[in-house]
Amino acid sequence: MDARVNEPRVARDFDKYVDERLDEGVFRVHLDTFRDPELFELEMEYIWEKTWIFLGHDAQIPEANDFVTTQIGRQPVILQRGDDAVVRAFLNHCTHRGPRLCKTQRGNTSRHTCPYHGWMFDSQGKCLMVTDEDAGGYSDAFKSMSHDLHQIARLESHRGFYWGSLTNDVPTLAEYLGDATVFIDAWIDQSPNELEWVKGDANFTYDGNWKMVLENCLDLYHAKTLHASFGNAVLNRFKNMGEDERKAINLDDFVNATANVSYYNFENGHGALWIHNQSNQEDRPSYAMYQEMEARVGSKRAEMMLSGKVAEIFPSILFVESATFQMRMIRPISVDKTEVYAFCLAPKGEPAEARALRIRQYEDFFSTSGLATPDDTAVYRAAQEGHQARVLEWNQGYHRGIEQLQQGPDEKAKEMGFNPTLSIHGSIAMQSEAVYIGPYREWLKKMKAGQDNALAKL
Secondary structure, eight states, rough: OOOGGGGOOOOOOOGGEEEEEEETTTEEBBBBBOOOOOHHHHHHIIIISSSSSEEEEEEGGGSTTEEEEETTTTTEEEEEOOOTEEEEEEESSTTOOOOOOOOOOOOEEEEEOOTOOOOETTTTTTTOTTOOTTTTTOHHHHHSOOOOOOSSSEEEEEEEEEEEEEEEEEEOOHHHHHHGGGHHHHTTTTTTTTTTEEEEOOOEESOOOOHHHHHHTTTTTTHHHHHHHHHHHHHHHHHSSSSOTOOOTTTTTHTTTTTTEEEEEEEGGGEEEESSOOOOOGSGGGGGGGGHHHHHHHHHHHHHHOOOOEETTTTTTTEESSOOEEEEEEEETTTTTEEEEEEEETTTTTHHHHHHHHHHHHIEEEEEETHHHHHHHHHHHHHHHHHHOTTTOOOOOTTTTGGGGGOOOOOHHHHOOOOOOOOEEEEEGGOOOOHHHHHHHHHHHHHHHHHHHHHHTT
């Protein structure tokens, strides 16, 4: 049941869900944050419907009248480039009696027609026709109403990446993203012409809480155990066929002690990891453009652009380059079910051979029919099932790397000129899990602020 219908609302002590005692080396998250359905409803209200949520990219809607459908929390949204070339975001809701206007994931149309009574809207959201209006006996009050689609309160973009908010009570998008844009820009700037959409999706639904995929993409610790079958497959290809023509991602990059890694937390709950001095960088698709990148942005910046890295923009989007580049949009459905809409962007103008390699690596590792993503979704379900051990309150999964935690930037961040709130740096064998501190601090902050605002209105 939706917690929002419960009146009077009883205040929760959200501090009991996040146990932070860093001076004692302790950071824990209560298991109820993964299994309590009423808490999930409050997350939707206090976090997802009160902050910036990622909606889509310019490359998905390049032409006039192109659209994609998405969500902000539970609320359906259309992101569309109008016939005037302006991008807008509307609730996917007919103003008459409420049916969704768009049921497809994407498309191109200059007209949205409601399947129920035929009301029609253009690609700018304007109501073009109230069916049989003249014979309808409508009141003057009705005629004075706007029948246009409801535009969401805020829509802003960072270099073609669009975020939306249902409320005006949010900072600017630039303030919200902060220095985490250093990582986003490291993908955008791989080409002087920025990015394009590689057609196709790898969408999936898993039986687990939305925070599981948010954690997993920043987790290097699971690579050699959960994805052992992938590592064996790559090894067997090499043994049986010689050098793998597909240049599959080598898990040694994530488990060997020759590489170093930096983990970062930023304001507003964002997190990132950056792997340094990796082997086999020539096997990455972007290596084909490395010399041009280096000449254009310098060796330090080009090295970051080519390296393995992940950026999590709380709470809704993950930029992942453990194999090739993938974006994962998180769409919570219920406390124990989550949809992930995943797609690939690539540098415009990359050589055909590099694009083919990018697609093969994407299929090999990330695709729902590949060798890694199914491992992850299976273990999310296993974790959700394990969390039903309700006599237990805490896991021990946030302590790895906590001794290396430092306030502010590490040396790599200083070199690149960005300023995280927390840093962890060391051998990749550390495989830190303390990087989740920032997202859960923000979770707690937003839950408390949301409750305070809700109670103040009663």
